[in-house]
Amino acid sequence: MALRGLHCVVLLALALGAQALTPSHHLSPADLDRLKAFLNQPFTDLESAYYSIVGLSKLGIAVSDEHAACQFLKSQLDPSNIDSLFFASEASQALSGCQIPLSNETRDLLLAAVSEDSTMSQIHRSVSTLSSLGLPVASQEVVSALTTRITKEDNVLAIILALQTASRLSQQAELGGILEEIEDLAARLDDLGGIYLQFEEGLEATAHFVTAAYALSDHVDIEPPLKEDQVVQLVNSVFSKKSWDSLSEAFSVASAAAAFSGNRFHIPVVVTSQGPAAVSHRQPMLQLQVTDILSQPLPSISVQVESAHAVASKSVVLSQAPFTLRDGIFELNFMDSQPASGYYQFAVAVTGDSRLVANHVEMKVKVSTEVAINNMDLSVVDKDQSIGTKTTRVEYPSKAKTSFTADSHQNFAMSFQLVDVNTGVELTPHQTFVRLHNQKTGQEVVFVAEPDSKNVYKFELDTAERKSEFDSISGTYALYLIVGDATLENPILWNVADVVLKFLDEEIPSVIQPKNLYVPKPEIKHLFRDPEKKPPTVVSNTFTALVLSPLLLLFILWIKLGANISNFSFTPSCILFHLGHAAMLGLMYVYWTQLNMFQTLKYLAIIGSLTFLAGNRMLAQKAVKRIAAEQSSRLAKYRSLRLASK
């Protein structure tokens, strides 16, 4: 039941229009029972007792044994511990007739905790304890301590505790600064998909924020700066989780639920339809449940349809029609407006309380009807003449008495009309199929019957044309008419007649095997890439020889020119240079066959530097020799010139 309700809510959420956000999660009665059962756990310590007792009181019920609970609180109390005092005093407030013993030391301890040096949690707990024990609190001091702690502990949980603390102070105190923190906190919420709004610290923080914000806003009677959409998104975040991990989480959800259903400014409204949102002649009433998020009825509200229009034709069927309240359910007789079957988009408005949030809801309502088949005429028409042979009329649900025979020269024809039983209007359902089933072979062929312009359905079977669908198997086929649609209450499967089909080129009727899709397919063999076509070895060998031949030519030319190595000096640097150079060329060959670039570079660096040094030396020596030779030749020329001039 709850699941169906949830289903409807989800469908509602999916069908909502672009204008307003409506809650997609709330506490259905089953969820509420689960929450109450979860909170009603036996107490293990003072903290769990606090969560259980106060959580249940927020949901409006009391703990099973109040006296035993009070005894438990008194026995577990540690008067020197502020947290212990907080849990005990808050829980005792929720129980009736339970008093926590008080002493001067306790009071002094609590008052001393209210200072800038205590943590926010300590200030919150001590102020709450003082307030629930009825002791006076210096509100202004508390406010200044809170303001200092907010700047020091700038995290979400601390600020939420500050809001809670402020709601316990006197109304005359300067709470404006703390009130502004609500807006800052609201800005820190993360928007998830436009549907959820929550703190990254999690569900508990979000739920505590809701409780604290509304507690403080109610206390100072100033509306919290939360927009309607934000309120709905907060509702979605807090109530999306339906089973809770810890007592503190369940407690936070219970507090938030109480805040959402009881504060002075925003009351989110949950509109669900009772069962599927569908009406028909048998069930003409559209029934809605309008509650707050604790699934409790809202007092003194009125619900009305602002407009209802058909989805297909967009014509407005209903406008400004009120729902009547009966036994906590809002009803409207939609069939009074005599809608045609199909889907209708409703815009429902809930009014009566200025605090209502998400009170404009869009929903889709289905109107179903029953179909009747009229004027079912079957005939066998000769292809050559278009004049039909006799037409047989069959009435639903009986079957035609004689069977029809059609061979390749004839067509089998069928025509009928589908009308709405209640209104007599012609219908065009989504599914109008004609199925021919061969009883002997189990083969079946399905065709679609199409309506013409006057909404009369016609079906023609051309035996010659369609023989491939039948695999040319002649025999007796049972003819069925299948009519179905989402808006039809009575889908039809009607065995209209038997048709004997005669095909030419008949094959021996064999039992039709279902197509075997699931046998192993033929194996795919991987085809490696064909290696490129290489020229024949003879050609490449010839060209290798050809390419090396200019070397021969070079040596011949050099010898002809008289190039020689007679000037080869056997100095160490010269030998070293030539060896190094030869080694470099050898390294190139080794690189080609074996090494990679990094190794080559390493060896090249070593050999290269050696060669460079040796070569440098050698070339310098050569240069010296050359310059000396040039100078001596110049000197000789000069001398000869001088001799000549003399």
Place this chain on the structure above:
Amino acid sequence: MSSSVFSVLSKFVAEYRRSTPAKLKVVDAYLLYILLTGALQFFYCVLVGTFPFNSFLSGFISCVGAFVLGVCLRIQINPQNKSEFLSLSPERAFADFLFAHAILHLVVVNFIG
């Protein structure tokens, strides 16, 4: 027309034989060898297709690079160009030639595959 081309060519060859120093002729012979090798490689590629394209490219680039470096060497050691290369001795030119060749060979062998 062809006779004038022929006479120009023969004059050119004679002039070349006469006036070019032996050192430059040695370098010219080397350049001719490089040219022939490159041309033969290209001819082979045109004939049988570019199958190991990287090998063809590296061989061809090797010839082209060696030719260019040889031309640079020839320009730098030509005594007629001495005025343009005052600070560059023939030995330095040869050293540059060898160093550039080392790098060229490294790249070519890397690419030859």
